[in-house]
Amino acid sequence: MSQEHGQPTESRPETPVLPLGITPRRFGRSPGLKFFVIGFLALLLLIPLMFVSSLRGERSATANLAAREIGDAWGREQIVGGPALLVPYLVPPKTANAAPTREVAIFLPDDLQASSEAQTEIRRRSIFDVPVYRSKVALTARFLPPDFKAITSEEVQPLWSEAVLAVGVADVRGLKNRATAQIRDGAAIEFEPTLGAGIRDGNGIHATLRGIDLTRPLIVEAGLDLNGSRSLSIVPLAKNSALRMSSNWQHPSFSGAHLPDDRVVDANGFSASWRVSHLARNLPLAFTHDKRADVTFLAGGVGARFYQPVDLYQLVDRAIKYGILFVGAVFLAVFGLELVARDNLHAVQYTLVGFALVLFYVLLLSLAEHLGFLTAYLTAAAATTALIALYIGLVLRSFARGAVLGLILATGYGLVYALLKSEDFALLAGAIGAFVALTALMLGTARVNWSGLGDGVAKSVTSDAGAPKSPA
Structure with a gap:
């Protein structure tokens, strides 16, 4: 406590000073930092994908057991x-006494x-x-x-x-x-x-x-x-x-x-x-x-x-192998829409989108056993695309951006299905698709300020230059 003109004043903790007007809030909104957080979340989704893969293996083993049971009874x-x-x-x-x-x-x-x-x-x-x-x-x-x-x-x-x-x-x-x-x-x-x-x-x-x-x-x-x-x-x-x-x-x-x-x-x-x-x-x-x-x-x-001709468990297994790449691509698409909208999505919202993408494979596996692979794939893809597009549209307060993401998801699911059905050219098509996606990402983000510090620096310098100098 100190007194000035007879009035007591409280001492307050000093705010940490960051250079050139950089505030902790702006540093927390760094696109570069957000990019790595999103990548970490995508890697964490490998855990539920592994559980889905294990579930597929159990269902495949059950199908093989049914085939063996029929074979034991029929042939x-x-x-x-x-x-x-x-x-x-x-x-x-060899000898005389041997038999x-x-x-x-x-x-x-x-x-x-x-x-x-x-x-x-x-x-x-x-x-x-x-x-x-x-x-x-x-x-x-x-x-x-x-x-x-x-x-x-x-x-x-x-x-x-x-x-x-x-x-x-x-x-x-x-x-x-x-x-x-x-x-x-x-x-x-x-x-x-x-x-x-x-x-x-x-x-x-x-x-x-x-x-x-x-x-x-x-x-x-x-x-x-x-x-x-x-x-x-x-x-x-x-x-x-x-x-x-x-x-x-x-x-x-x-x-x-x-x-x-x-x-x-x-x-x-x-x-x-x-x-x-x-x-x-x-x-x-x-x-x-x-x-x-x-x-x-x-x-x-x-x-x-x-x-x-349609071994649905093999096709589901191949689809799961593309899972982490698909999740990463969708996260990057959402991140791009976030940058365009100048909004700030929370990590929880990305996690919910990731869970919806993982649930697609559970829907695909369960529906394929009853409806066939193609019908199950179309149904699961349509439901997942509609859910994520609607959710992102509500979060970004723009159904147009939600529709853009829905178009991206529909295109992605179409490409994955083409890869699943094209066994001979799956590797070639996948490599070309990944290269095209990486090229679009690099060119689309060439002018992105990943550090998030440039605006704060420029704004601080401008305000310092235009403000009147205080008397010494």
Whole structure:
């Protein structure tokens, strides 16, 4: 307390003096500082985006579980390998007191003609659709007389009475009705479970060849009624294999060790054919079973996956990967409108805009499971665009600026959808789009005073120059 002219006066804390008339309020409104705050908020939104991505993964896992459950009851992805000729034989003992060793020789056909016709249908579990099929597989194989010298140089004793014809099947639960093989110029023989010839490993069926003269060429015709889901493949085991496949499914994805030589895909379905030589398989035509028969019979198949053209979970995942870039671009657009309007938006308002952008992906995921990806994308994008445009229009007290932001959002969502559908050119289009956006930002803000100090400095200098000097 001090007294002047008898009146007490209070001492007040001195206001910090900033150079050239710069006030703390003006420094707080620095566009440069605001720019980095907005960037920090955009990075924080990575956290809810990660939760949305985790939610997408859970829904995708649920869809795969539904597909597996349907496959367990109907039939899983099917691979047919064979037929092959399995002949047990005895190897002479190395010593006088030892017993002969029993082995199984596997002889692959010299020629194989295989065809399959699959009729597909959609099975539904909860809200998930899974394509399944009923197929008829026809196999015609020609075998040369078994030559054990191609396997071993020892004198072995073939057990012709135990010889079997084996066909590998990936999921034997999909086999329907009886399966028989017709010996050319002979009787029909019926298939039984397992690969036979004492082989316990591997999935498949076998037919005994007891009474069949195997010292002459053997021609066998076999037919299978097979249920499965998602994909169907046939293994070209022969020296020369000719395979054909047809189906009413309009969206095949040809897969396997070899692509088809000829294929036709139209509104009625697809048909494809392969010709494969054993030289392309790196597998001998005769060898001894070494407990890898399942791998031998079922590896290297060719066929088609009954591909669903819109894998919504994959598309949603790709959309989420563009999320942080999209959020950053929208924040920059709002920041630009804020500069033009000479207004000052709060960080909370940017955060609310960010939450609306994140909620778009939740809407997209939930709606896509019921409406399809395109309808869900249009609905979620329209709702998000309308909400943010209306909100910014109210905040900036200008519905014209809100409409401008809505146009920017609509264009952005359109570009993202184009990137999602263009797998081959997504990287190129994304890189060009990012470069154009950065160019527009740099040129549009070339004259922005990012420090926010120039106006205060100029105003202070002008006021100091025009004010009358006080007497010393």
